[in-house]
Amino acid sequence: MRAILCRNYGPIDDLVLDDVPPPELRPGTIKLDVLAAGVNYVDNLIISGRYQVKTPTPFVPGFEFVGRIVDVADDVARDAPHLTVGTRVLVVSGEGGYAEQTVVPAHAAIPVPDEISDGVAATFVQSYLTAVFALRHRARAERGQSLLVLGAGGGVGLAAVDVGASMGLRVFAAASSEEKRQLALDKGAEVAFDVRNDDIKTAVRELVAAEGKTGVDLVYDPVGGDHAETWLRTLGDGGQYLVIGFVAGIPSLPLNHVLLRNRQITGVEWGSWAGRNRADNEALLSEVMHSVAAGQLHPVEPTVYPLERTVDALRDLAERRASGKLVVVP
Template identity: 40%
Template sequence: MRTLRSHEAGGPETLRLDDVDDPVAGPGELLVRVKATAINYPDVLIIQDLYQMKPPRPFAPGGEIAGVVEALGEGVKGWAVGDRLMAVPGFGGLAEKMVVPARIALPLPENRSFRDGAAMMLTYATSIHALCDRGELKAGDTLLVLGAAGGVGLAAVELGRAKGARVIAAVSSPEKARAARDAGADGCVIYPRGPFDQDGKKALSTQFKDAVGADGADVIYDPVGGDYAEAALRAIAWEGRYLVVGFPAGIPKLPLNLTLLKSCNVCGVFWGAFAARDPKANAAHVAQLFQLWEEGRINPKVTGTYPLERGGDAIAAMAARKAIGKLVVTMD
């Protein structure tokens, strides 16, 4: 089988297309013929050894897949050869076949494509955990979403609307603003590209404050970081919740006096660890996501597809923060 692998730490240009033996399903595992693999920001980091997870090399990036069961390992029940599935294995998805633990696999509905199945779970599961568990978002709250046209950003916009919140999307271009509005955002802020000097940060904060209103944002969803973080935090409401999701613009240093002045919470969001520590709560979120998907209230926005040999190009586009919604590598 073919697989696009990382042999040494570096950017997407270091990935190599290899021919290797097919994997074999062990006890409790499923052998999957991968049909589609979504690219997410962790794929940018994992091949540089900058992510929390550091697989032994060589390994294939690609942490989110959809495909067809080809074989069952010993002891696996509830699955059959030919079943369609989706899963978030963390890495290994840029390959024509892979094995996944049966416990992490989810049935892919017959009326959904492999492309959409691959693009569904990671962003929406992260966002529902962030908004519900960490942000305690409720109907009538004002939600400010940074990076609102990216995969997790659009998921947060849709889920915020589904929860009855007023959603303000912060994006870097008119094209991205259109995508956020199409996803249900009530208003949009188009911010300039950082980094910013002090005057620039102050101007950005004024943009955020004007957009959310005098009372501030009850919940701020930040998958961007960098200089945007402090500017957004200054627009938070009294006892608001600031959700730390990711750092493609850099890891910020927040002035903690702002948390005192607003009596607000800064909350980390690590969906993978949450799912492992509290599988029942995660399963309840997943069931809710599938219901919202069936109702058409959420739907992955895939704006680019790539063949396996160009999987590095998809990762490069993600690294450059050019992507709107999700990018997917297809194997057929």
Template identity: 40%
Template sequence: MRALLCRAWGAVDGLEVAESDAPRPGPGQVLIEVRATAVNYADAIMVGGTYQTKPPLPFSPGLETAGTVLAIGEGVTRVAPGDRVMALLHYGGMAEQALADAADTWRIPDGMGWRDAAAFPVAYFSSDVALRWAGRLEAGETLLVLGAAGGVGLTAVEIGKAMGARVIAAASTAEKLAAARDHGADELINYASEDLKTRMREVTGERGADVCFDPVGGDLFDAALSSLGWGGRYVHVGFVGGVPQVPANRLLVKNRAALGSALRYYRWHAPDKLATSVAALLGWYGEGRLRPLVTHELPLERGVEALQLLTQRRAHGRVLVVPGAPL
């Protein structure tokens, strides 16, 4: 099969398309013929060799996929050959075939096309577990989303609205903010041209936000923490802008909490909570309340370019890599 291969740790431009042995499903595994795989920022971190998972070289990046089940391993009853599925992967989605654990595989509902299915698992699942279980976001509360047009950011905007929150979307360009507005954001802040702390005070008054969803970190952290009101919850999802250090005194004075949320650990430590999140998400999708935004669909040969859209901060919504016929 053809695969986008990482042969050495480094920048994503070192990846190349080459022939590779097709994987075989072991016990509890599912072999999927890939229709489309969404690119995640974490793919670039994995290729750089600094992600939590460091696969043996060579490997293909790709943390999720949508496709058709080709074969199942011993003991798999959750899906069957021929099923259309979406799946979370350890890696390997940017290839013509990929292996998933059966437990991380979901049948694609009728009425959900390949495009939406490919864009769905990592972004929506991650944002939902972060807001539902870590942030404990409630209807009527105010949610600040940083990086609000990115992969997880835009889904956090939609999920925040579906949960009944007032959503403040913060991003770096007018185009990204327009996407957040289109997906339900109530208020917009351009943190490249406006002072986040000042604008948050204008938008929320003395009350501040109840929850901050942060996939960015870095320089935005200080202002975002200051913008949390009494009892506010700061949810760390990622740190593309740098790893922030949390000053405990500023948590104490307003009874704030700072929490981490990583989808991968829900898969292993709280599968019941993840199942609740997935059921809620698919319910909202069926009601038309979630609308995955796919802005690019590139063939496997342009996989490096797909990843660079994220690493160069040029993407919004989801970027898909399509190994076979266009969707």
């Protein structure tokens, strides 16, 4: 079967498309025909060896994916009768998605409702659970609060726009291209700013001034980099800066601007929380998946790349050309 192999940590150009023996079923596992695998920023980190969890090489990358069960181990057939051949499941296992087939632990597989397409099932978990965990559990955001989302046309940012709007927040989006800004508006942003050219700090202060506020209540930042201080200063009194990621680099922030207006900086790491709180995370995933199936949350349909163009997909994401989500289909 065909699979993308990461033989050693390094640049994505070192990935190879190879013919490898089909993976073997072991006790406690199921075998899947992969239907679609999401392309996430974290895949780039894992392939280059910069992720906090190191996957032993060689391995097949592909952090989250959806597949159809083609075989189950005997103990799984006995202990998990809902995982039958033909069932469509999503998996977030950190590896294995960029292949025609994969074998995963049965406990990692969640059946997907028919209402959710392969593309959405393969791409919503990381971005949407991060957004819900950040806004509800970490920020304790309340209806009517204002939220500035950076990188709002990317995977994690766009999910925060959708989740924020569904919670009744006033969402302001910032993104670099017209296409990304339109996506954010489509998902419920009130305004979408050009992050390269607009004076966003002044504009959002004007937008919230009528409510007697001195700036936004929440900043959702998966980008980091040189602009972080500006976003910190965009927060009003008591405002909260949600630290989500650092695609543009890890910023340093002047603490005097935290002290001055009683602001807060809040770290968000959904992955490590999920690992330590499995039951809570399963409940969160089940809740979010049902909201998606019911049309209350609206993950974007991803752009499709064939397996042989996996490196192009990873490069388009890394070089900021991707709007919304990308998916690899074997």
